[in-house]
Amino acid sequence: MNDPTPDRGRARFPWLGVALFVLALAAAALGGFAWHYSDLILDPRSSSTLHEQRVLAAGPDWVRLSRDHESLEPGTWALQWEEGYGRIERVRSADDSSVVREFHPVVGRPPVGGWASLRGVSRSADPRSMLGIAFDTVAVEGPLGSYPAWFVPGRGSTWVLFVHGRGANRAEGLRTLGVLAQRELPGLMVTYRNDAGAPASRDGFTHLGLTEWQDLEAAARWALGHGARDLVLCGYSMGGQIVMQFLSRSRWAASVRAVVLESPVLSWDATFERRAQVLGVPPLMTWLGERVATARAGLDWGALDRVARTPRAGPPILVLHGVKDSFAPEPVSEAFARALPERVTLVRVASGNHVEAWNADPAAYAAALGCWLDAHGIGARGAR
Numbered sequence: 001m002n003d004p005t006p007d008r009g010r011a012r013f014p015w016l017g018v019a020l021f022v023l024a025l026a027a028a029a030l031g032g033f034a035w036h037y038s039d040l041i042l043d044p045r046s047s048s049t050l051h052e053q054r055v056l057a058a059g060p061d062w063v064r065l066s067r068d069h070e071s072l073e074p075g076t077w078a079l080q081w082e083e084g085y086g087r088i089e090r091v092r093s094a095d096d097s098s099v100v101r102e103f104h105p106v107v108g109r110p111p112v113g114g115w116a117s118l119r120g121v122s123r124s125a126d127p128r129s130m131l132g133i134a135f136d137t138v139a140v141e142g143p144l145g146s147y148p149a150w151f152v153p154g155r156g157s158t159w160v161l162f163v164h165g166r167g168a169n170r171a172e173g174l175r176t177l178g179v180l181a182q183r184e185l186p187g188l189m190v191t192y193r194n195d196a197g198a199p200a201s202r203d204g205f206t207h208l209g210l211t212e213w214q215d216l217e218a219a220a221r222w223a224l225g226h227g228a229r230d231l232v233l234c235g236y237s238m239g240g241q242i243v244m245q246f247l248s249r250s251r252w253a254a255s256v257r258a259v260v261l262e263s264p265v266l267s268w269d270a271t272f273e274r275r276a277q278v279l280g281v282p283p284l285m286t287w288l289g290e291r292v293a294t295a296r297a298g299l300d301w302g303a304l305d306r307v308a309r310t311p312r313a314g315p316p317i318l319v320l321h322g323v324k325d326s327f328a329p330e331p332v333s334e335a336f337a338r339a340l341p342e343r344v345t346l347v348r349v350a351s352g353n354h355v356e357a358w359n360a361d362p363a364a365y366a367a368a369l370g371c372w373l374d375a376h377g378i379g380a381r382g383a384r
Helices: 004-040 129-130 170-183 213-225 237-249 268-279 283-297 330-339 362-377
Strands: 053-060 062-068 079-080 084-095 098-107 115-119 136-142 144-151 158-163 186-188 230-236 256-262 315-322 342-350
Touching: 004 283, 098 129, 098 283, 098 315, 129 170, 136 213, 136 330, 144 170, 144 213, 158 170, 158 213, 158 237, 158 315, 170 362, 186 213, 213 230, 213 237, 230 237, 237 256, 256 362, 268 283, 315 362, 330 342, 342 362
Parallel strands: 158 186, 158 230, 230 256, 256 315, 315 342
Antiparallel strands: 053 062, 053 115, 062 098, 079 084, 079 115, 084 098, 136 144, 144 186
């Protein structure tokens, strides 16, 4: 009688091959997803759409938009379309399919029958069009070349430098500039690598603040060479990380008198974990994406944790952060304030999302910022 064992062994091998093939496919898919996720981490641009609200009708001081969460959101917003933008204010009325709001055009007229987008600030705004404030476009020489910046003249030797977040542009600081205008502080609205009109990074990647702080340093040096004696730094979202990296690394950090941060990304780990929760991405995918991003761009995640790495000594810091922030988790700012109670004042904002404290309540924003600046003698009458 023949031994049947070899036949049974040969019968099992095809199943083993199938299992190995499936595992290889799974590993390839996992690796591909991790690479794609690392692209999302490292890409300095952000996807943007102007096709979020249908413009159904418009009058001299009102606009009717399709109904959704954003068109119903209380507060003051920018309505952006391809050829212009305007200011959206209170809700006048709403039905099952539309919302009518107060509207004040700034540039152009809304495209009735077309599409627009509600935003915290228009990307095409500038100090003159949005606020009626004169400004000059200047060139700041930095480590990678020439960086455009908006210079807003003022009085005194304390200058405010505005540092926008990832995927935004200089216009992000205009809301704060509008509040500070009464104090007549000179301002510089800066750009950094990979911004439109600014030099690209050598690898084409964002480094999440680990290199971009050098561009802020160039802007600080320019300000100090053009009449500034000390500086106030305002950072929004990733701009907050850039500001904190500057304070830790720059030779000009001692020139900073005060810091204002809105929705700051103080921990990228926490930020990407939050985004994974919002988007329904498994934690393993986030971890793998971060590891691939580290290999591709040499990121140091520990250095990007400013809660753990910020010293107790330094300038006072005001943090404004929305509790509903779906990008940079507000509890990180709470931990930051607890770790540095002598330096950090935290203002928790009940409504609005990421970098939307002014939009949610302009008067409350102005009051909180004004009281804090007065407490530190910045821009107050009789102060330098």
